[in-house]
Amino acid sequence: MDIFHRHRNAGEHELAASVLERATQIAEHRPEALIWKGIAALPRNPKLAFLFLVTAAQLLPERADVKALAGRALLAQGHAELATRYLTMAWQKLPGDATLRMLLWQARSQSETPAKLRSMILAHLPEINSPKELAQVLKLLTAQTGAAGTVGVVHYLEQQREVQGWAIDLGNPHAPVSLKIEAGSAKVDAVANIPHPLLSAAGLPTTHGGLRIRVPNPTAAVHIRFADNTPLLGSPVFAAPSFVPPPEHPSLGVQQHVDVLIPVYNGLHETLECINSALEARKLNRTPHRLVVIEDATPVPALAKALKMLAGKGKITLVNNAVNLGFIRTMNRAMALSPGRDVVWLNADTRVQGNWLDRLRNIALSSADIASVTPFTNNGELMSFPQSQVSHAMPNAREQAALDELAKHANISPVEIETGCGFCLYIKRAALNQVGYLDEVHLARGYGEETDWCLRARSFGWRHMGAPNVFVAHQGGISFGAEKTLRVAQNNAILRRRYPDASVRYNAFCLRDPIKAARGALQRARLARFAQQSDERKASQWPMEASHSLHIHDGTGADSILSLVWHRDSHRTWVTLKAPLAPLPLELDYEMPGEFSELVKNLAALPLKDIVLEHQVQCPSKLCDLPSLLNIPYTIVYRDGHLQGLDATYDWQRFANQAESVVLPWQSWHSAFAEAFPQANLVIQPCAELPTPATSQPNILLIGDALDDPEIIQTWVRLGRRITRERLPLTLLVKQDTPWLKTLSATGAVQALPQVNGFSLPEIAKATGCDAVVSLAPSPGEKWQAPELASEYDLPLYTRCHSLGTEARANCVTQLPFSLSQA
Known part of the structure; x- marks a missing residue:
């Protein structure tokens, strides 16, 4: 990287770029090299900049400046909502960084409604102690039309026995604002007319804006309001000593009585529902207890009235805070x-x-x-x-x-x-x-x-x-x-x-x-109840559907169906039984093959009408025995390639021929399958439509081929080298789970598709500027994943595969971009 900086400082941009490209291939230099590539791309190509910067941020999780640059790349693209989400997560990890905070306010000002933005600013304002940040948020408040012109913050300093703070009129900051102060029966008019260092440093007048109120005796509530009776943030102030724990109570042996403490501030219906549930359960509990409801200065009059009525009837013990103390002080x-x-x-x-x-x-x-x-x-x-x-x-x-x-x-x-x-x-x-x-x-x-x-x-x-x-x-x-x-x-x-x-x-x-076993036990109890209810519905001719289709797939099926999902990693294979129970889904894991018999037993208790087998590649072959073991019909929905690609020892011809039907995506595959499975009932199902490719040349492309074929891998390596050699305006993305990532990245044209917490797959594609999915496979193989990948990322699909039939080309496939056609 020292060589890169020497070339950069000397204005030798070609040499600097060449050195920087080599640095990305060296592990110790890769993070910094990505940062500089992102900085260089930011003015001209913010999408590519985000790709570099977000990857660098993942390699350097404690670097707030890198996260801020990635946020700037999103803002430069006009993705204010994504920028707000990304910067919020970054700020929560690194809350002390002023640059992140200020950039987050910029993103919020573009993504939030004026009302929500004002609410956020007022919530954060009492905690802001940076002059630059204060100047920024006050400017945002001033820019809002129709918003109140006065704003101020107060808090109590126990050692000084003073209420201190500041107050200004955003419409006329050069004039001190008038205030009303009330403590018990005492009422005083005042003016915020003393200097305040935070306001002065934020560029506001140095002669006024601050206020100090002496409180010699503990006071439950000191109200500080503007002339129009609007309270300052933090008012009323609890001007009383800090909490001192009571002395330890003498031990009386085993505790018999319990205090159930319910802190209340907002939410009329939720609160009353909570209290009523505890009151209804009281007679079912042998533990002597009382319900202590602490009303923390609620702004909801109807809630305060309802609590008072419950206390009057002796159902709850009610404690009223004179001012809002917040959860911690209330619970202490x-x-x-x-x-x-x-x-x-x-x-x-x-x-x-x-x-x-x-x-x-x-x-x-x-x-x-x-x-x-x-x-x-x-x-x-x-x-x-x-x-x-x-x-x-x-x-x-x-x-x-x-x-x-x-x-x-x-x-x-x-x-x-x-x-x-x-x-x-x-x-x-x-x-x-x-x-x-x-x-x-x-x-x-x-x-x-x-x-x-x-x-x-x-x-x-x-x-x-x-x-x-x-x-x-x-x-x-x-x-x-x-x-x-x-x-x-x-x-x-x-x-x-x-x-x-x-x-x-x-x-x-x-x-x-270690909680997984407990969750599984409760889910098994739910499964037994689900099966019992289905039987009861069937026996009583319940109008709802009493029997179900079981869909077996690799996790890409719909969440709204009863399904069996298989998973594989380097150590184990397991399946998850999923039922769309509302509002909490039923999910049960079974280790394969050890818990297969338990799976069969549980499935046998369910009223299944048939099995639908989807996405056969890598499916555990024992799952294909389920139809015969459960004695129910089955359908094969084919999308992936050769059925034989799953397990060479399995009799797939018999399995396919005995299915109720084999559903194919394209008419052009009919003859090949009819020859392979002469007794199968073949049904054509049109391929799902994908987005239409844009007419302009795509620049950032996601590799859509399963990188497990040496010939395909070499094709992509040659293309990557060509892109770098000829300086084509293309960047290739590849999913991070491929073992060939390092080889492809060495071409200089391939980057790993980042995984960003809180972002969906289409949002990641959008943020990185991914234009399309590309397949260089000459024909659909057993693991051809391009159509599903394009659908998953909501992207158009480019391919040079010509054996898909008219329906495929019409619905979801176009020819390769010109610069890839000779790859």
């Missing part, structure tokens, strides 16, 4: 209400069923070193079901009751987990006394506080358990709104500094996935 004070009791955090957007509390408490008391217990849920990090770490749709009350009942009787053992999740978290008082309360000083307002507490508890030797025999529904996303990305980024950065080895432990836990 709630957990201190009864120093001798265990506590359960229960989000206001959850719903409980049956004797949920008894089951959680039994696990908590099963061992002296258990600190917390988290139930199964549809949305709860590690304990999410049916997939861990995935937010699934919330089941309705009937569906949740059925899931909880199945979990209760499925005989699933508790499992130790890395950290609990705060949507529903049982915490033992003994652990709370030793570990301490939540950190309300550094973890601003909320998010990640339970992770911090659980990791702190681990350092004292405590353990955290998952309770797969309890299912608590959780909606999620009600509390934070526009603040969430801010809280996630800031608090996760603190946790990474505080517990540097925690992420390694967490990733190792996820890789082992």
Whole structure:
């Protein structure tokens, strides 16, 4: 790279480019070389620039500047929404980088509606302490037509016993704004007329804008408003001392009473549904408990009124915060209400069923070193079901009751987990006394506080358990709104500094996935229930379909069908049974061949009317025995090439001839298959249409051939060398899972297609400027994947294959671009 910089600084651009190309082939220089290739391409070809820069960013995950450049490449293409998504994920990993933050605001200003942009700015404004960032967001606010002209921020400094902040009129920043201050019965008019260093550094007047309010005595609520009664951000201010944990309560042996703590801020219907579910379940639980609802200065009058009525009837214990304290400060004070009791955090957007509390408490008391217990849920990090770490749709009350009942009787053992999740978290008082309360000083307002507490508890030797025999529904996303990305980024950065080895432990836990067996047990219970319901429908002549087709494929089939999906990696083969149950899909894994008999047994319990076998290449041959073992008819849907490509020892002719039908994609294949399988009932199914290629010359192309044929590989290598030698305006992309990536990349014309978290495949193609899929195969072979790849990425397909028939060429194939036709 030193040689490259010497040539670049000397203005020797041809030599610099040549050296840079060679540097991309050297592992230690490749990341920096990609950065410089991206920088060079950014002004003239931002699509190609993004391809280079996002690859470099993946190789250098801690380089915020590289991520920012990749974001700029997306903005230069006009992909503001993609840029916002990419930069948000980058900023959450590296929240301290000012360049990322400012570029993210630029992207948001182009992708968000004015109302949402203003909401985001106001949510982040109290945390902004960079003059450049403040100047940028205030400029964005000023540019909005019809928006309020005044804006300000206040906060309480306990040591100084002062409320400090700033306030300005965006329409007239040179005049100090008038304020109204109210604390209890005292009301004072004031003016923001003192200098404020942040405003001055942001380019605003240096003579005014700041404010300082002395608060000599603890005050629950200090209101600071503009002249039109609009509150400043942070008002009303809780001007009181920091939380001090209560003294440890004398031990009375085994805890008998529990406080179920429900913090409430927004969401009228969700909150009342949560409270009502807990009230209905109360009579089913033997554990004495009270429902403590903490109303955190809700902005919803109807919610405040409903809570007051429930408290008046003695159904809940109601605590009202004078001002909005946020989750952490609210829960600290709630957990201190009864120093001798265990506590359960229960989000206001959850719903409980049956004797949920008894089951959680039994696990908590099963061992002296258990600190917390988290139930199964549809949305709860590690304990999410049916997939861990995935937010699934919330089941309705009937569906949740059925899931909880199945979990209760499925005989699933508790499992130790890395950290609990705060949507529903049982915490033992003994652990709370030793570990301490939540950190309300550094973890601003909320998010990640339970992770911090659980990791702190681990350092004292405590353990955290998952309770797969309890299912608590959780909606999620009600509390934070526009603040969430801010809280996630800031608090996760603190946790990474505080517990540097925690992420390694967490990733190792996820890789082992000890909760998988529990998820599988619940899924098997669901499968048995699914089969029973289907039989009941059939017996009672239920109007809904009682029997199903089972589709066997490689994962490319529709999610809305009952299917059996096979998977292979270097160590094992397994299949996944999927049923589109709403709202949580049924998914069950079976190791092959060890659990094949169990698979057959489970399938035999289902009311299957037939089997549809799709995408035969690499399909485990034992799956082709299922029709005979289950004694049901089957259809072969053919898309991939020769049926013999799966297993040379398998009698494919007999298998195809005994099928109800063999579905072919193109009429031109009919005669060849009729000759190979004389007794098969062949049915022609038109090929799915693909996007029409653009009339202009494509520049970035995705290789559509399966790179397992030496002749095809050499064809692509020759083409790559030709593109580099003749400086053709073409870039070839190849999927990263090919073992020939290094060989192809050495041509200088081939790049790996990046995988970008949070981006769909068509979005990746769009961001990298991929114009089309290209196949150089002379005829469709057994693993010809080009049509499916083009459909998957929503791209047109170019090929020189002429043996596909009229339907294929008309529906999804065009001739090669001129520069590839002689490859």
